Amino acid sequence: MKKWLIGKPDPNAVDTLSVNGGLTRLCAGVLAARGIDTVEKAADFFNRNDDEDVLSDPFLIKDMREAADIISNAVEEGKKICVYGDYDCDGITACALLYSYLECMGGNVCYYINQRSEGYGMFSGAIKKLADDGVELIVTVDNGISAIEEAKLAAELGMELVITDHHQPGEILPQAAAVVDPHRADDPSPFKQLCGCGVALKLVAAMDGGDHSMAMEQFSDLAAIATVADVVPLLGENREIVRKGLHYLENTENFGLQALMEIASVRPPVSSVTAAFSIAPRINASGRFGSASDALEMLICEDRERAAELAEKLNRLNSERKKVEADILEEIYGKISEKPSILYERVLFIYGEGWHHGVIGIIAARLCEKFGKPAFVLSDDGEMARGSARAPEGFSVHKALSACSEHLGKFGGHSGAGGFSLSKENIDKFDRALQKYAAENFPSMPVQPLRADKVILPEELNVENVSSLEILEPCGEGNPSPLFAVLSAKIQRVFSLSEGKHTKIEFLYGDLPVTGLLFGQKTDEFPYRPGDTADMLVSPEINTYNGKTSVNVRIADIRKSGIPQKKYFAAKETYECFKRGEKIPAALLERIIPQRQELEAVYRAIPPENSAPLDAVYASVCSESMNYCKFRIAADVFDEMKLAAVDIYSETVRRLKVSKKVDIENSTILQELKRTAAVTA
Numbered sequence: 001m002k003k004w005l006i007g008k009p010d011p012n013a014v015d016t017l018s019v020n021g022g023l024t025r026l027c028a029g030v031l032a033a034r035g036i037d038t039v040e041k042a043a044d045f046f047n048r049n050d051d052e053d054v055l056s057d058p059f060l061i062k063d064m065r066e067a068a069d070i071i072s073n074a075v076e077e078g079k080k081i082c083v084y085g086d087y088d089c090d091g092i093t094a095c096a097l098l099y100s101y102l103e104c105m106g107g108n109v110c111y112y113i114n115q116r117s118e119g120y121g122m123f124s125g126a127i128k129k130l131a132d133d134g135v136e137l138i139v140t141v142d143n144g145i146s147a148i149e150e151a152k153l154a155a156e157l158g159m160e161l162v163i164t165d166h167h168q169p170g171e172i173l174p175q176a177a178a179v180v181d182p183h184r185a186d187d188p189s190p191f192k193q194l195c196g197c198g199v200a201l202k203l204v205a206a207m208d209g210g211d212h213s214m215a216m217e218q219f220s221d222l223a224a225i226a227t228v229a230d231v232v233p234l235l236g237e238n239r240e241i242v243r244k245g246l247h248y249l250e251n252t253e254n255f256g257l258q259a260l261m262e263i264a265s266v267r268p269p270v271s272s273v274t275a276a277f278s279i280a281p282r283i284n285a286s287g288r289f290g291s292a293s294d295a296l297e298m299l300i301c302e303d304r305e306r307a308a309e310l311a312e313k314l315n316r317l318n319s320e321r322k323k324v325e326a327d328i329l330e331e332i333y334g335k336i337s338e339k340p341s342i343l344y345e346r347v348l349f350i351y352g353e354g355w356h357h358g359v360i361g362i363i364a365a366r367l368c369e370k371f372g373k374p375a376f377v378l379s380d381d382g383e384m385a386r387g388s389a390r391a392p393e394g395f396s397v398h399k400a401l402s403a404c405s406e407h408l409g410k411f412g413g414h415s416g417a418g419g420f421s422l423s424k425e426n427i428d429k430f431d432r433a434l435q436k437y438a439a440e441n442f443p444s445m446p447v448q449p450l451r452a453d454k455v456i457l458p459e460e461l462n463v464e465n466v467s468s469l470e471i472l473e474p475c476g477e478g479n480p481s482p483l484f485a486v487l488s489a490k491i492q493r494v495f496s497l498s499e500g501k502h503t504k505i506e507f508l509y510g511d512l513p514v515t516g517l518l519f520g521q522k523t524d525e526f527p528y529r530p531g532d533t534a535d536m537l538v539s540p541e542i543n544t545y546n547g548k549t550s551v552n553v554r555i556a557d558i559r560k561s562g563i564p565q566k567k568y569f570a571a572k573e574t575y576e577c578f579k580r581g582e583k584i585p586a587a588l589l590e591r592i593i594p595q596r597q598e599l600e601a602v603y604r605a606i607p608p609e610n611s612a613p614l615d616a617v618y619a620s621v622c623s624e625s626m627n628y629c630k631f632r633i634a635a636d637v638f639d640e641m642k643l644a645a646v647d648i649y650s651e652t653v654r655r656l657k658v659s660k661k662v663d664i665e666n667s668t669i670l671q672e673l674k675r676t677a678a679v680t681a
Contacts, residue, residue, distance in 0.1 A: 001559055001563070001565075001568055001615045002372065002448075002449070002450045002557055003372075003447045003448070003449045003450065003565065003569060004449065004450050004451075004452060004485070004537060004557070004565065005449040005450070005451045005452070006451075006452045006454065006455060006485045007033030007034075007451070007452060007453045007454050008033070008454065009028075009029045009030075009032035009033040009037075009453075009454055010032055010037060013028075013032040013037035013038070014028045014029050014032050015028075016037075016038065016039065017031055017032060017036075017037070017038075017039065017042055020039050021039045021042050023042070023468065023471075024464065024465050024468040025460070025465075026456070026460050026465040026466075026468060026469065027465075027468045027469055027471060027472065029453065029454050030453045030454070030469070030472065030482045031045070031472075033453040033454050034453065045235070045239075046471070047236070047239060047240060054237070054240050055202075055205075055212045055216075055237050055240060055241070056189060056190050056191055056237065057210060058202040058203070058205045058206040058210055058212070059206060059210055060188055060189040060190065061180055061182055061187060061189040061199075061202060062179075062180070062181075062184050062186055062187040062188065062189070063178040063179050063180050064178075064180050064202065064203065064206050065206065066177065066178040067139075067162045067164065067177075067178035067180050067203060067206070068203065068206040068207045070137070070160065070162055070177050070178060071102070071137070071139060071162060071203075071207060072207055074107070074136065074137045074160075075102060075105050075106065075107040075108075078108050079108065079136040079137055080108045080109075080110065080133075080134050080135050080136050080137070081102060081107055081108060081109045081110070081135070081136070081137045081138075081139060082109070082110050082111065082112055082130050082135040082137070082138050082139070083095050083098045083099045083102070083109065083110075083111045083112075083139050083141060084111075084112050084113075084122060084126075084130075084138050084139065084140045084141070084143070084144070085111060085112070085113045085140075085141050085142060085143070085292075085296070086113065086114065086120065086121070086141075086142045086143045086196070086292075087113055087114055087115065087116055087120075087286075087287030087292035088142075088229075088230075088284060088287055088292075089225065089226060089229035089230070089280045089283045089284045089287075090142050090195050090196045090197050090226045090229060090230040091113065091141065091142035091143065091196055091287075091292075092113065092283055092286070092287065092292050092295045092296050092299070093197045093222040093223070093225055093226040093229075093283070093299065094141035094142045094164075094195075094196045094197035094199070094200040094222075094226060095111050095113060095141050095142075095296055096222060096296055096299035096300050097141075097197060097200050097201060097204065097219045097222045097223065098139065098141055098200045098203065098204065099111050099296075099300055100218075100219070100299075100300050101204045101207070101215075101218070101219070103300075105207075110133070110135070111296060112126055112130060113287075113292045113293055113296060114126065114292075115291060115292070116287055116288065116292075116357065116358060120143065121143040121144065121146060121147055121150075122140065122143060122144055122147040122150040122151075123150060124149070124150060124153055127150055127153050127154050127157065127159075128153075128157070130159070131154075131157040131158070131159055135159060136158075136159060136160060137159065137160045137161075137162065138154060138159055138160070138161050138162070139162045139164065140161075140162070140163045140164060140165065141164050141165075141196055141197070141199070141200045142164075142165060142166065142195070142196025142197065142199075142200075143165055143167075143196070144161075144163035144164070144165050144174060144176075145163060145165040145167050145168075145169045145170075145173075145174065145179070145181050145183075146167070146169070146170060146174075147163070147174050148170075148172060148174050148175075150174075151163075151174035151175045151176055152175055155175055160177050161174070161175075161176040161177060162176060162177055162178045162180070163176045163178070163179045163180065163181070164180040164181070164196070164199045164200060164203055165179075165180070165181045165196065165199065166181060166182065166183065166194050166195055166196050166198070166199050166232075167181070167183070168183050168414075169181055169183060169184055169185075180199060180203065181199070182194055182199070191236050191237045191238075193232050193233050193235070193236065193237075193238055193478075194227075194232070194237065194238065195223075195226050195227050195229075195230040195232045195238075196226065196230070197222060197223045197225075197226030197227070197230075198223055198226070198227055198232075198237070198238065198241055200223075201215050201216075201219055201220065201223045201241065202215075204219060216241075216244055216245075216248075217248065220241055220244050220245035220248050221245050221246075221248045221249040221252045221254065221257060222245075222254070222257075222299065223241050223245050224241060224242045224244075224245025224246050224248075224249060224272075224275060224474075225245070225249070225257075225275050225279055225280055225283070227241055227242050227245070228242060228272045228275045228276040228280065228474075228476050228477075229275070229276060229280035229283070229284065231476075231477045232477060232478075233477050233478025233479070234272065234474055234475065234476040234477055234478050234479045235478045235479055239474065239479065242272055242275075242474040242476070243473070243474055246269075246270050246271065246272065246275065246474060249261075249270050249275070250268040250269065250270050254299060255301055255302065255303070255304045255307035256298035256299040256300070256301050256307045256310065256311065257279075257299070258304075258307070259298070259304075259307045259308040259310070259311035259312075260279060260282055260283075260298070260311045260314065260315075261278075261279065262308075262311070263282075263308075263311050263312060263315045264278045264279060264282060264315070265278075266278050266279065271473065271474070271475075272473070272474040272475055272476045273475070273476075273481070276476065281318055281321070282295075282311075282314045282315055282317075282318045283295045283299075283314065285314055285317040285318040285320075285321050286313075286314055286317060287358070288317070288321055288356075288358030288359060289317045289320050289321055289324075289356075289358055290313070290314075290317050294310055294313055294314065295310075295314055297310055298310035298311055298314065321358070321359060324356050324358075324359055325359050325362060325363065325366075328352070328355050328356070328359065328360075328363055329363065329366065331352055331355075332350055332352070332363070332367070333649050335350060335352070336350075336648065336649050337647075337649065340648050341579065341580070343371065343648055343649070344576045344579035344580055345435055345438075345580065346373065346374075346435060346438035346439060346442060346445050346576075347373065347374045347375075347376060347400075347434055347435060347438045348367055348368075348371060348373055348374065348375040348376065349376045349378075349431045349434060349435070350367075350375075350376075350377060350378070351377070351378030351379065351380050351385065351387070351427060352378075352379065352380065353379075353380045353381075354379065354380070354381065355377075355379035355380075356379070357379055357386055360377045360378070360379050360386075360387065360388045361377075361388035361390070361417070361419070363375075363377050363388075364376065364377040364388045364389055364390040364417075365390045365417075367390075368390040368391060368392065368448070369448070372392060372447055372448045373391075373392065373445055373448075374389065374390070374391035374392070374395050374397065374400070374438070375389065375390055375391070376388075376389040376434065377389070378427065380424060380427070382424065383423065383424055384409070384421060384422070384423055384424065385421065385422055385423075385424055385427060386419070386420070386421045387419065387420050387421070387422075388417070388418070388419050388420075389401070389413070389417065389418045389419075389420070390416065390417050391415070391416055391417070392446050392447065392448030393415075393416070393446065393448065393449075394446025395415075395438075395442065395445070395446050396414075396415040397413050397414070397415060397416065397417055397418035398412075398413045398414050398415060398418055399415075400434060400437055400438070401413065401418055401420055403433070403437045404430055404433040404434050404437060406433075407422055407426040407429045407430040407433055408420050408421065408422045408426070408430065409421045409422050409423065444573060445573070447569060450483070450537055450556065450557055451480075451483065452483045452484055452485040452537050453482050453483060453484060454484060454485070455484065455485045455486075455487060456484035456485065456486060456538075456540070457510075458509045458510035458511065458512040459512075461509070461512060461514065461540060461551050461553075462551060463542060463549050463550070463551055466540045466541070466542055466551050467542060469482050469540075481539055482539065482540075483537055483538070483539055483556060484537070484538055484539075484540065485535065485536070485537055485538075486509055486514075486535065486536040486537075486538050486553070487535050487561070488533055488535065488561050489507040489508065489509045489514070489533065489534055489535070489536060490507060490508045490531070490532075490533050491505055491506075491507045491528055491529065491530055491531065491532045491533075491534060492505075492506045492507055492508060492513070492530055493505065493506045493530055494523065494526060494528070494529070494530065495523070496523040497517075497523070500522055500523045500524055501520075501522060502517065502518060502519050502520065502521060502522075502523075503517075503518045503521045503522070503523045503526045504516070504517055504518075505518070505526075505528075505555075507534070514551075514552065514553060515543075515552040515553070516536065516538065516552065516553045516554075516555045517552065517553070517554050517555065518555045518558070519554070524610055525610060525611065525612070525613070525652075527612050527613050527616030527617075528558070528560065528616070532560060533560070533561040533562075534558050534559065534560055534561055535558070535559050535560075535561050536553075536555050536556075536557065536558045536559075537555070537556045537557045537558075538553035538554065538555050538556065539553065539554045539556060540552075540553050540554075541553065541554055559615065559619065560616065560619035560620070562619075562622070563618075563619055563622055567627060567628075568628050571592075571627040571628035571629040571630075572628050572629070572632075574588060574592065574629045575592075575628065575629040575632045575633070578592070578629065578633070584676075586677070586680040589673070589676065589677045589680060590677060591627065591629075591630070592627070592629045592630045592633060592673075593630070593633070593670070593673050593674065593677060594630050594631075594633055594634040594637070594670075596664070598625070598626060598630065598634065599634050599637065599638075599664060601621050601626070602617070602621055602626075602631060602634040602635065602638070603634075603638060603643065603644070603655070605617050605620045605621050606635075606638070606644050606653055606654065606655045607654065607655060608655045609654075610654065611645075611647065611650070611652035611653065611654040612652060612653060612654065613651060613652055614631075614632070614635065614646070614651050614652060614653055615651070617631075617635075617653055618631045633669065633673070635653055636669055637664065637667045637669050637670055638653075639653075640667055640668065640669055641662050641664060641666070641667055642656060642658075642662070643655070643656060643658060643662060643664075644656055
């Protein structure tokens with residue numbers, strides 16, 4: 001079960017936004033729940049004055065004027081310029097943007113993007129090669145702010161250097177003719193959250209005299225893709241870049257983007273979700289599984305047939321990426337099946353041999369999302385191992401890595417994500433240090449919540465209200481798509497979609513009949529039946545069929561009504577302490593030992609045929625005396641005695657066929673619990 005946080009917008013703020021801001025009450029409720037509770041704040045959020053440039057003056061960014069002048073002069077003087085990018089979507093699109101602009105300006109321009117094996121950012125081998133090739137000016141995009149030694153080398157080799165980046169700088173800035181980074185301590189610009197391609201877009205605007213019109217018209221399609229791919233907040237200037245960029249993307253003149261959208265079956269209108277999940281992953285796949293130069297060539301290609309070939313290649317690489325992910329997750333499933341204790345640690349730490357470095361970050365993110373706790377995934381390549389980590393809010397990856405740094409080679413990152421490397425001999429030491437850090441600093445581990453803006457009432461689920469939410473687009477990081485809580489809905493019917501891969505339900509919400517879609521939920525594993533009362537978190541959508549427009553909902557999460565969430569998570573935490581062998585207080589110990597009648601109730605609730613989610617089975621037996629910890633211990637007892645099978649990775653349970661009578665009192669788990677309780681009493 002996921003932790004839900006349901007917003008409660010101030011009714012007075014909703015009234016004000018609705019009456020004075022011209023918004024529907026539903027839309028006003030979403031804004032108020034997010035702290036946008038005055039008309040002035042709403043005006044700043046929407047930022048839609050088409051009569052003036054809502055993007056701030058590019059020259060407000062420190063060193064931007066110097067950078068624009070240096071590059072413009074180099075173009076005029078015919079100097080050889082190299083745009084030095086990075087191998088992710090942000091770095092590739094930024095490189096394509098600046099390269100295309102300089103080429104159109106008649107510049108003598110080339111590009112360089114590292115292979116993933118060469119690591120992130122500038123490196124000395126590339127700089128020496130560029131010097132040998134006669135490059136006189138290097139302009140970095142989406143990297144360079146930490147290239148202290150590499151900048152010195154460029155100067156020693158007689159090359160001028162302009163750095164444009166958006167990452168956090170260190171205490172010392174690189175030696176360069178200009179260092180353009182909104183995060184510089186001395187930078188006066190008002191907006192700091194640009195991605196690397198966003199900074200490059202500003203640079204082009206600066207070179208065009210400071211007006212964003214040309215840059216936005218020609219290149220905001222690339223900048224929009226990069227902005228959603230790099231998961232920077234879709235607020236302020238980023239919101240404007242993505243809003244206009246998606247509009248231009250629908251009629252882009254870029255042959256590469258045309259081909260990529262065709263092969264990905266992307267059709268107008270293009271949303272931020274489509275850009276993030278259909279376009280960006282294919283661009284990223286080139287840097288993960290091939291050469292980032294393929295994606296860059298596609299984006300700057302002026303031959304339609306060649307662009308289509310490269311788009312097809314990126315699509316194949318993306319399919320390969322999906323398969324590799326699936327294979328690694330299957331291997332992780334096997335490791336957890338062999339050693340279930342992995343899942344009960346405060347921090348998930350798992351490693352394997354030869355796992356592809358291009359996907360371990362994605363794997364860590366998937367594990368973090370699935371199990372709701374920090375996930376550190378490591379690929380062992382022999383002498384050295386490289387890892388990636390993701391964590392829910394409240395647990396800082398960077399602080400954890402810093403605390404365990406004596407066992408690491410290199411590491412970096414921020415609160416939610418990070419990367420690290422270490423020698424093979426230090427893997428177990430690092431794991432122990434990590435778990436110790438978590439135990440000392442997080443007696444109660446943070447739980448990643450699902451946030452709903454508010455409870456939506458049946459009368460609010462209408463076409464006018466749901467249509468009004470479109471004004472909140474583009475949605476993404478910092479401005480998520482609206483999510484609402486539906487409480488005490490009564491399930492009427494359950495349907496199978498796509499041969500059972502997805503599920504559709506019809507339910508009554510008050511007196512309102514509603515259709516809900518659960519994508520990725522296999523129908524034969526859907527635990528609820530007609531007549532059950534459920535709570536849901538939903539995204540409402542407009543559906544048009546046979547000329548009739550109606551509202552249905554996409555279900556993000558569903559649970560049986562009536563489960564006390566706070567008690568559930570407290571009991572789950574106790575259960576994990578029990579599984580780790582930690583001491584349980586005597587008073588609490590008595591409350592988690594299942595009695596015979598409680599064991600019988602749990603056994604009867606386990607379905608005899610298909611596997612069922614543990615949470616769904618718990619929902620059917622939940623009571624004041626049957627807490628979640630007691631329930632899980634009961635399920636473990638049945639698993640031990642071969643009466644049921646618990647799959648902790650999929651978090652399901654199923655009843656097994658039994659050929660002979662089993663005395664449940666012979667359970668080692670029960671005997672040990674009772675013995676411990678007697679000793680501590």
